[in-house]
Amino acid sequence: MIELIRPTSLLAEQWWELVDEFGEAPIHGSGYRFADRAELERPGGLEAWVDLLASYEVDGSDLPEGWVPGSYRWILQDEQLVGTITVRHRLTGALLVVGGHIGYAVRPSARRRGIATAALRQALGVAARLGIDPALVTCEDDNLASARTIEASGGVLENVLGTSRRYWVPTTPPTPPTPPTPPMLGTVLAADPADSADSADPAVPAADAADWAGRRAPA
Numbered sequence: 501m502i503e504l505i506r507p508t509s510l511l512a513e514q515w516w517e518l519v520d521e522f523g524e525a526p527i528h529g530s531g532y533r534f535a536d537r538a539e540l541e542r543p544g545g546l547e548a549w550v551d552l553l554a555s556y557e558v559d560g561s562d563l564p565e566g567w568v569p570g571s572y573r574w575i576l577q578d579e580q581l582v583g584t585i586t587v588r589h590r591l592t593g594a595l596l597v598v599g600g601h602i603g604y605a606v607r608p609s610a611r612r613r614g615i616a617t618a619a620l621r622q623a624l625g626v627a628a629r630l631g632i633d634p635a636l637v638t639c640e641d642d643n644l645a646s647a648r649t650i651e652a653s654g655g656v657l658e659n660v661l662g663t664s665r666r667y668w669v670p671t672t673p674p675t676p677p678t679p680p681t682p683p684m685l686g687t688v689l690a691a692d693p694a695d696s697a698d699s700a701d702p703a704v705p706a707a708d709a710a711d712w713a714g715r716r717a718p719a
């Protein structure tokens with residue numbers, strides 16, 4: 501099972517294993533910078549950092565230069581930390597080209613198991629609750645894994661700017677078509693066949709009307 505949770509120092513050991521696996525590669529969607537490691541490894545450093553990330557979720561918080569509020573999440577699979585994902589609450593001129601609303605990474609040892617695809621779907625739900633629809637998700641033009649992840653969530657490619665593939669992804673599922681309004685049961689039973697040619701709704705044939713009458717109203 502894939503879950504998104506807020507970063508927590510309770511998973512410190514798994515966090516540092518994940519960081520070690522990435523080596524010097526950036527951990528997209530984590531808010532972590534390689535240069536911060538010494539600071540975070542001091543006593544209390546990780547606790548302070550996860551609290552700081554939580555504060556970034558609040559609009560108006562004290563953010564690093566150029567950052568926007570964001571919801572930082574860790575991706576768990578069966579309670580194991582396997583990746584990171586962030587939903588940025590708004591776009592800047594720079595994010596509009598590279599970065600978009602959502603960034604993510606899966607640790608190398610957990611890749612190609614559908615984790616990014618499942619995590620992106622859940623992050624789109626987070627974005628929807630923030631009123632973002634559609635979400636911009638970008639990846640490098642040669643990042644096939646990320647492009648497929650985005651396309652699996654219905655991403656529509658707008659263009660490629662430089663090396664950035666820019667997709668718009670719907671965050672809310674399409675609304676199913678509304679069925680025709682069923683006639684009232686009493687109306688169907690009381691209808692005089694002689695009147696039916698004049699009064700029946702031509703859009704609801706008699707057979708359909710009887711079928712509707714036997715069903716519960718749609719929720």
Ligand SMILES: CC(C)(COP(=O)(O)OP(=O)(O)OC[C@H]1O[C@@H](n2cnc3c(N)ncnc32)[C@H](O)[C@@H]1OP(=O)(O)O)[C@@H](O)C(=O)NCCC(=O)NCCS
Binds near residue numbers: 606610639
């Ligand atoms: C991109 C990334 C998050 C994908 O994570 P993942 O959990 O392996 O992805 P999934 O298992 O959900 O696979 C998604 C799709 O990519 C394909 N895929 C995964 N790795 C691939 C690879 N190395 N080459 C080609 N296709 C690949 C999968 O087959 C799947 O496609 P399908 O649905 O058509 O079968 C991961 O490779 C990663 O962390 N890369 C580094 C960070 C990064 O690039 N982040 C994205 C930038 S925002």
